[in-house]
Amino acid sequence: MLKSLLNTRISYYKYYNRSILKATPLLHLLVTLTTISVSAQNLSVKTALASKSTDITVATAQKSISLAIDNSDYQAVKLAAGFFADDIKQVTGTSPAITTLQHPAAEMIIAGTIGKSPAIDRLIAAHKVKDIIKIKGRWEASLWQIVDNPAPGVKKALIIVGSDRRGTVYGLLQISRKMGVSPWHWWADVPTAKRKTVTISVPKPTWDEPAVKYRGIFINDEDWGINQWARKNFEKDFAHGIGPKTYEKLFELMLRLRLNYIWPAMHEVSKEFGDTPENVALADHYGIVAGSSHCEPMLYNNVHWNEKLKGAWNYSTNPDSIYKYWKETAKDRKDKEAVWTMGIRGIHDRGMESPPSGIPERITLLEKVFKDQRDLINQYVNKQWGPVAQCFVPYKEVLPVYDAGLKVPDDVTLIWVDDNFGYIRRLSNPTERTRSGGSGLYWHLSYYGGPHSYTWINSTAPALMWEEFHKAWENQARTMWVINVGDVKPMELGIDYFSRLSWNPESQQTDAQPQFLKAFLTEHFNENVTTLSDLLTEFYRLGTVRKPELMNRDWAISLSDNEAMQLQADYQKLLNLETSVAKSVPLNKQDPYAEMIGFPARIMAETGLIFMHDRAIVYGANQSAHQVEIDRLKAALESEVDNYNNKIAGGKWQYMMPGTVTGQNLLSWNSQVAWPWAETRKPDTTKKTIQADITRNASSADEQTTAGTAKWSVITGLGNSGRAMALTPVNLNLSWKPGDVKAPTLNYNFKTDGNSAKVRIDFMPTFRIYPGMQLRVAILVDNKFISTTEVPGSNGKEDENGPNRNQGIRNNYVSALIDLPSLTTGTHKLSIRAIDPGVVIDKISFYKN
Structure with missing residues (x-):
């Protein structure tokens, strides 16, 4: 073949x-x-x-x-x-x-x-x-x-x-x-x-020329989308799902986008990339650098590792068997351009096997793994493409091992990771920035795992991509950037933006999202660019408020009445706008419009409306009328998926979108949405959010001060508000003492009636730049210092299931509630003063008592 x-x-x-x-x-x-x-x-x-x-x-x-x-x-x-x-x-x-x-x-x-x-x-x-x-x-x-x-x-x-x-x-x-x-x-x-x-x-x-050396995509969590599509539609003759025919199309797309690096699909439903010689040969012919993910050391995918025949996937108890397969891979791939992933985790995407269970013992084991892997590379892999590129990805349970003192060879690139929801856990400290291998970033547009998955649509705002990747760029993570793109579709806009950003990060500024939308829409649609941009801008903002896959009844019923009323109006407005825009798209562009814009927008709006109507039922509104709307929206969702699979492009994408066509109903587990009709628990209505007296977008500051080039900047499209304020630039040279009056400051005027008052600051759930740093702001009222406040959950000690991170990553904000001193009746000034780089503020809410 x-x-x-x-x-x-x-x-x-x-x-x-x-x-x-x-x-x-x-x-x-x-x-x-x-x-x-x-x-x-x-x-x-x-x-x-x-x-x-x-x-x-x-x-x-x-x-x-x-x-x-x-x-x-x-x-x-x-x-x-x-x-x-x-x-x-x-x-x-x-x-x-x-x-x-x-x-x-x-x-x-x-x-x-x-x-x-x-x-x-x-x-x-x-x-x-x-x-x-x-x-x-x-x-x-x-x-x-x-x-x-x-x-x-x-x-x-x-x-x-x-x-x-x-x-x-x-x-x-x-x-x-x-x-x-x-x-x-x-x-x-x-x-x-x-x-x-x-x-x-x-x-x-x-x-x-590119700024970032390796710019890659990771095909992942492919079980219900691209694998089904390849297996049952596009690549039936391969019989293993994603194979050479699919990869050939992917490689062409990558070259056209000027991407050069791939982590191939690696779930159990897929045949291992390296076990199909055509895949490896095609990557070589197309000039694509074929690597492997954080849990596939030495380009070896162990998802089908047979422990009965080969022994445990544990290098402390079964090193000879594992080494044998690494050696075979090194010999097979010796003349192909690749980035060799170093280290070891468990089978597939599981944590490291025990023993060893203690961190010191794991450090010893990993350092032996590095030595053995590099010996194989030095013995078998030639240097026709230059020094052999190698990377180490301290993902999940491996990051604490690294932070405890694991020594990674100096020329191996450290690929830092986000928290699976778009927020970078850490970047290099000053010593690490001197390493010859440099550093990079692995980041998610799509994620399958706890506390909840999101693989259905791409609702991650380009503004968030800019904020986090630009932070990585400014902090010297410049060698390898990889994004998890799930099934490729419908992640088109996210992939396209990543390709532009990774090619030239410095050309992207705080207005990166509108700049990108204008460029992309002009290139692909040309007509109605402003209206299409407005549609996508609101789509991304609502996706920041809550991704459809992360919607659940607890979230909906916790909203204050005003918040729910506003959200319902916003979802309906998005749906109405999409309906209007779709009619104006020329016939020959209806397919790309539906695939990249219309379908995701309708999913966002219809899913959100279902939860708003269910919330109304929980709180005793006209149940019959709201149930009729829910049933209508359910049918509409099924129709959207059926249209995507069977009508768009003449059925070219059949089986790509999970739903009834794949034999698993969209409105059950496969969508990953916690649909309200599947709830068996009695709704808890005691946690409804208290409505603030005044809520302001952080960008509405009445006054702000700067410190040279350092300032609070509006990042268009970022946060629940769509106009979050980030401290820019985000580098280690910009930090201040809490009492430094020269630090960049945001000032907000507010009124009190003489009673006690509180202020809630909604931060985006970013992390400190590296361990040992903090992520703080100073709070002042009428120029008098009140306290320092650290962004909740920013110290890196919590994973995504921690008390601050769990809801923070779903909401895309974490809150600090601050008691204000007794104030006289009248107007006062709240000041938020910078201390550490990396802080992003979205909203300010004032409570009288």
């Missing part, structure tokens, strides 16, 4: 002259690039014929110029050349011949990798390509330039140079994106607009 599969792909993109097809002339349209990188903005695509020496017309409806690629270049480059040729055909109807410079033409595109393309090396030696020093020896860098008379018989050419194989691939496929070919053209059925003419404009040599 491997030989036939690879031959099919290689022959399909082998050099050949494609026939020139005619296309219906269309209006000239201006195409603009939505890339983040400042440097790459010098490269653009126009739909008029070349008019300047720095322009070159690469295709019209009648013909395309040739694309020259050397036979000696990487297979990934040849594959990308084929994708690029197909893209031009999609846009203009004509396709460029893929050839070499042995067959010159008056105008050409010449692409290749330094050191692997003789044509490119000759151009560099002849000083035809300028500024090559900007990319030579760099990681995944691309350079574009239009050159006159670059080679005999060629009068003008667009030169695309890659510092390595992915640099060349990205150089080609970024032009595809500029032409209007979305990276999501297959995975989200985004249509490609037809153009009469495609002209590339490069006013001066232009280059680009």
Whole structure:
């Protein structure tokens, strides 16, 4: 199967002259690039014929110029050349011949990798390509330039140079994106607009490169989505769920998004990635770095480890058997580009086996594991891709072991983790920042586990991604970023934003979410961008208030009457807006709209409304009327899932969305929502939230002071309010003593009637930057110091089931209730003064007594 599969792909993109097809002339349209990188903005695509020496017309409806690629270049480059040729055909109807410079033409595109393309090396030696020093020896860098008379018989050419194989691939496929070919053209059925003419404009040599070295996705918790879809629909012939056909599509998507690193699917329903040789070969041909997750050491997935035949998965009692399989993997994958995951946990995603159970004994064991694993790497893995990349992920029970003094080899990258709900547990301390292996981050867009899972829809706000990843970036976690994306769908927007953010974090600022939404929606829909952005902005805000998967009766009935009334109105408004917007989306974009925007928005609104109506029943409202609404909404939800599986894109995504189609009813366990009709406990109505006298968004401060560049900044789209205030920048140089009057301060005026008063501050549940630090603010009233307040649960001692974290991660806020001193009747000033970096404040509530 491997030989036939690879031959099919290689022959399909082998050099050949494609026939020139005619296309219906269309209006000239201006195409603009939505890339983040400042440097790459010098490269653009126009739909008029070349008019300047720095322009070159690469295709019209009648013909395309040739694309020259050397036979000696990487297979990934040849594959990308084929994708690029197909893209031009999609846009203009004509396709460029893929050839070499042995067959010159008056105008050409010449692409290749330094050191692997003789044509490119000759151009560099002849000083035809300028500024090559900007990319030579760099990681995944691309350079574009239009050159006159670059080679005999060629009068003008667009030169695309890659510092390595992915640099060349990205150089080609970024032009595809500029032409209007979305990276999501297959995975989200985004249509490609037809153009009469495609002209590339490069006013001066232009280059680009990524900021984060490894930018990866983790296909995870695939049991009810992508695995079912692959097994029963897309990849029936594989018989094991996700296999080469699926990974091939994933690898193409990753290259188009300029992602380079994958942790493959690893649940019991999936066949191990490394046990299918076609998977490994495809990753190599596509230039994708195939790694493995935190519980798959040495690229070895132990999910099907047979303890009866192989002994316990315990390196303290059965090292020889485990070592044997690590050795086999090292020998099998020795020449493939990879990041080797170090250490050991339990089988699959379980904790480390006992013995040893004590932390000192576990430290000793893990340090022996490191030595044995690195001995295997040094003995078998070659260095054709440079020093062998290795990482260690101190996830869950391993983090306390690391913090207790575990010594990780200096060149191994430490990948820090979030708390499974988007908040980074810790980053490197000053000593750790000097390690040669650097550090990175593993972060969740999707999670399966306690205290509750969320794998249904992607309701994580890009603003939260920015806040946490930018904090990681500013604190030197810059080597490897990986996000858990579950089933890929419907995580499209989250993955797309991650790809942009990881490519150039410094281009993203406090308005990152609206900036991204505008860019993404302009690129993919163009029409009604403002309305679509408003819809998604409210969708993400309500997802911050409560993800659908985390909704339950306890949450709903705990809301104050005003909160519930407002939420019901907000959910209904979201549903009405989605209904209106859907009608305005052009017919050819209905599928991508439904997949990426409409479906998630309707799930959010309808699920929320079900809980608001159930709450009304609990509190004795018109039960019959509310039950009718619940029944109607249940039917609507079933219809949404049925439409997603059976009607969108002609049934292309059948079985992707869990529901009745997969044989497990959406409205039962499989949705992960704790539906009210499944509750057997008597509702506890004694914990209804006390309504505050005044609640203000933190961004509504009446006055604030700054300290140089340090200030409280509004992060658009962040928090329950959608306008949370974060202390920026978030680095170790910015900390103050509690009494420091120069620290950045937020001031809020409030009125009292002379009685005792309280103030509640809602913080987002972030953690301190690293152990030993704190996460505090100082509280003052009328410029008099009252107390210091630490963000509850921020010290890292609690897991997600701890008393502060459990509800905090569900609500996306934790509260500190502070008694205020006796105050005279009238207006007073509350001040919140910065002490430690990393604090995010969402809302301020005042209570008279």
